[in-house]
Amino acid sequence: MRILLTGATGRVGQYTLAHLAAEGHTVLATDVRPPPATAPAFPANVTFVTADLTSIPAVDSLFDAAKADGVIHLGAYPMPLPGLDDRELHNNNATSSYNVLRTAVDRGVTRIVQASSVNAHGLSYAPPGHTKFDKFPITEEVERRPEDAYALSKHECEIQADSLVRWAPETRIASLRFHMCRPDYETSWPDTRALDLFAWTSYDACARACLLGLTSEGWSSHEIFNIAAPTVCWEGNGVEEADRRKVGQSGEGLKLPTTLELLKRHWPHPYEVDEEYFAKNPRGTIWVSTKAERMLGWKHDV
Structure with missing residues (x-):
């Protein structure tokens, strides 16, 4: 498959590029930043x-060169950064997304993946006390309530995808809601915060989700997928190093709190709870990814 990959020097982008190359795909990789001088040869x-995705001529040139069958769009600010004006963050993310997605549609590319975020709901960067969810665990259908610039930009990218698949019904777009991407659990x-609801995603799992968003079969239109590890990422206060290493991710045997205990302790807002889910998954993630497992054939751990 010929794939255009944006954001290729970013953290998720680097892992995705390596995965695509290892799977034998022909990739035109791009980013506003060149690879570091110490990076191995491609x-x-x-x-x-190197390209600026807010430039329409630059995006057109990329598509001319790529002749892509599929597009994976990861080129955006991954979070608010120190000194970054909210207007620049929002405008860069929303504009680059529309430029890439709309150009792909106009060029007849029917399989597209874009990086969204759990922050499309409004989460990590909202004003204190503003974040609210009505029910746990959280599925893709939960209401979006973005307020901050980053959340709004991710919300808008998903709305763009909704619009474009109506415009071109043969197009298929996967919006992947990643959560705190890191190399591994350790x-x-x-870095886990109660505000973020105790979740994480490995870079490898992100990369596999990106490719499956292009290659999986049996679905159409625009679909949003939570992409997160199956258990909470929280070691708690006062857990000794030896005990933590014995317990690991599962929390079996231990001093580690269950997910419901974490919610009761750190999330005082009123909400409903799926008791059956948490009974079956005492340390289960709050951001369930069963839709991605079912429709993409994706698993966080392989």
């Missing part, structure tokens, strides 16, 4: 081009 099936749990 394999023969990868070409890299490097994730120290």
Whole structure:
């Protein structure tokens, strides 16, 4: 498959590029930043081009060169950054997304993947006390309530996808809602915050989801998928190092709190709970990815 990959020097982008290349796809990779000088040489099936996705001529040139069968759009600010104006963050993300998705549609590319975020709901960067969910665990159908610039930009990218599949019904778009992407669990749990609802995703799992968003069969139109690990990422207060290593992700045996205990302790807002889900999954993630498992054939752990 000939694939145009944007955001190729970003954290998820690097892993996705390596996965696509290893699977034998021909990739035109692009980013506004060139690869670092210390990066290894690209394999023969990868070409890299530096480009600004907010520039329409630059995007047109990319598509001219790629002659792509599929597009994976990861080129965006992944979060608010120190010194970054909210207007620039929002405008860059929303504009680059529309430029890439609309150009893909106009060029007849019918399989598209884009990086969304759990923050499309309004989560990590909302004003204190504003984040609200009506029910746990969280599925893709939960109401979006974005307020901050980053959340709004991700919400709008999903709305763009809704619009474009109506415009071109033969087009299929997967919006992947990633959550705190890290190399592995060990490097994730120290950064976990109650505000983010205790979840993470491995870079490898993100990369596999991106490719499956293009190659999986049996679905159409625009679909949103939660992409997160199956268990909560929270080690708790006062857990000794030896005990933590014995417990690991599962929380079996232990001093680690269950997911419901975490919610009661750290999430005081009123909400409904699926008691059956949490009874079966005492340390189960709050961001369920069963839709991705069912429709994409994706698993976080392989």
